[in-house]
Amino acid sequence: MTVLVGRRESFNAAHQLCDPDLSDDENRRLFGKCANLHGHNYVLEVVVAGDVDPATGYVLDLKLLSDLMASQVIRDVDHRNLNTDVPWLKGCVPTAENLAQAIWERLRPELPDGLLRSVRIWETDKNWAQVGDGA
Amino acid sequence: MTVLVGRRESFNAAHQLCDPDLSDDENRRLFGKCANLHGHNYVLEVVVAGDVDPATGYVLDLKLLSDLMASQVIRDVDHRNLNTDVPWLKGCVPTAENLAQAIWERLRPELPDGLLRSVRIWETDKNWAQVGDGA
Amino acid sequence: MTVLVGRRESFNAAHQLCDPDLSDDENRRLFGKCANLHGHNYVLEVVVAGDVDPATGYVLDLKLLSDLMASQVIRDVDHRNLNTDVPWLKGCVPTAENLAQAIWERLRPELPDGLLRSVRIWETDKNWAQVGDGA
């Protein structure tokens, strides 16, 4: 029986939606007020799926998943400007969609094959983006 | 890589679960205390899924999705009686299930083919109904 | 040492802000869209304050407070229309302010003198009204 396990962590970051190759006016046209520098209390939810280890009752020790989220993601983005401070976000507009994709790519190689099910990022209580089928 | 994007909006409405073709007693038997007129702070979550536009980093500009939710749904149901005030709910018992289905039908023709993934309605923090596979 | 204790209960009700002695136009002018029948998932928080009983570690057994909230308030307002169905709200516009005052008057005589500290009603996550100094 496959079991899904979810873990949420949060971080506080600044961002602005702008393409540095475009003019201010063009960025304003594409992104509206989101073209201004602002910020969020982001929430990251990672879901893994697999069999339950009969010895531990775990799909994956959440301490390991939490540590992985910290070392691969949170320590790089927490209390940072996502447009300028994060090497693995360089060259992309830091929308929730692009963040979710970049975090998926950061976590997948660190987890056993097939274990990662989804990565979701909430920017606010009202909007989120997700890679993978989730739960 | 398909990315899912979710947007939540809220509205306040009155409703009662009753079939006007049935007697009060029969409605009471089917719907219990929900047969009385009461109301909720409803939350509507719409999920779309598609490729990310490399120019904007968006699957869909959430401003567009939010405007669509407002014009097709929220302005008709917010601060209204769902049993009597909403033309596109006429003839159905306004359960969460029927609301979710009716809102799906309102939104699907307004969005590019295949983009709409799910529509969920929470009546309270404790119960919801959903059309589509969601996330 | 005085200790405060708070208890929250919820109920779902319909209401509209209107004065039956005024015209529809006048009610619309005073209350805007709130003059329409709509509804809420209300939350009621009651705070009591007093000494801690050394035998039980309680200011007041929350089972008693919860039962009192149920018998004096919740059973009358849950799944009801506040404008028409609640005898002790007759003659007042059912704003959050008037609800909080009416509930205070319902609960105070049922509690030992001086124990009731505040009554708060949330209509939504964004607005509330309160009688008493609370906490």
Add this chain to the structure above:
Amino acid sequence: MTVLVGRRESFNAAHQLCDPDLSDDENRRLFGKCANLHGHNYVLEVVVAGDVDPATGYVLDLKLLSDLMASQVIRDVDHRNLNTDVPWLKGCVPTAENLAQAIWERLRPELPDGLLRSVRIWETDKNWAQVGDGA
């Protein structure tokens, strides 16, 4: 059109992650501080999926689902020690994964074939486990 319906209930329970056949040291190595007796405000979400009954507008009367969750699960686990007090959890380490699986097995035979879609258990706002594809 298939519609999904979700219902949440909560319970308060104590547990510790330990295998009674292992030494304290071994349990500490496997489970860290979770090997200590502690507790949670658990949230249980059950999702059912099916056609909407045109007479009622329901997939399933939530009163029935709520009663089933109470009789099959909540009354056995609420205000209990999950390691010692629950017959249907005997012999398993009470992780969220094992809880979700055991609750799935408790509920599935009580529901019409194919109706049960998922069972999710939150231990805290930050972690959960789920059986089934959910929503």
Add this chain to the structure above:
Amino acid sequence: MTVLVGRRESFNAAHQLCDPDLSDDENRRLFGKCANLHGHNYVLEVVVAGDVDPATGYVLDLKLLSDLMASQVIRDVDHRNLNTDVPWLKGCVPTAENLAQAIWERLRPELPDGLLRSVRIWETDKNWAQVGDGA
């Protein structure tokens, strides 16, 4: 009978805790990681207190309070960098404490004497600052 009324609004902003007259090292020593540019989903709660108008059942029409919060505060801080973009925050380190004080000074002259009771700012779910006795 005095009644308190609370209203919450939210905004998304960037900030960093630094004194431009100090060195980077000194700012790092005083403010730790908060000296980096980051951001929050801020929540602003304003509480007013007064008598209930018998004609409307309101202490103050929340539409007026909400409009005042928008015109005096939200439109200036939403999707902005609090360190550089807000004239009425110039010269202060944008801590939650200083924000609450500055917003109090923005709102008090716009409200009838004695009506404003408190202003609270949440930076995250875990920390807030408040001016006034609140509720």
Add this chain to the structure above:
Amino acid sequence: MTVLVGRRESFNAAHQLCDPDLSDDENRRLFGKCANLHGHNYVLEVVVAGDVDPATGYVLDLKLLSDLMASQVIRDVDHRNLNTDVPWLKGCVPTAENLAQAIWERLRPELPDGLLRSVRIWETDKNWAQVGDGA
């Protein structure tokens, strides 16, 4: 201008409401199902009040408050049985009221005179106890 600052931390603990000098029947009569061992995701909110330091914009560096809450409270109660594992709770029934009082006594001597304003403990989203006037 006095400013209040609040900080929330959480911990997971087991407890049961019982007086070891009473019989099981007597404990059951006094405490109902709470006499059974169970547990909670507790939330602790500490409020301090004072002048804002013009150099930092802080009433108190929240890092210091958070560290104090960790060293004086959280490390002793997190993932513990409050009835047996916490020296400074010995001899009291671990109700929310007694917890709030004991935590007040733990924190007050560690803070500058007059700074501590209130201590609140939530056992669940529905009930809490508080020492001090709070906010």
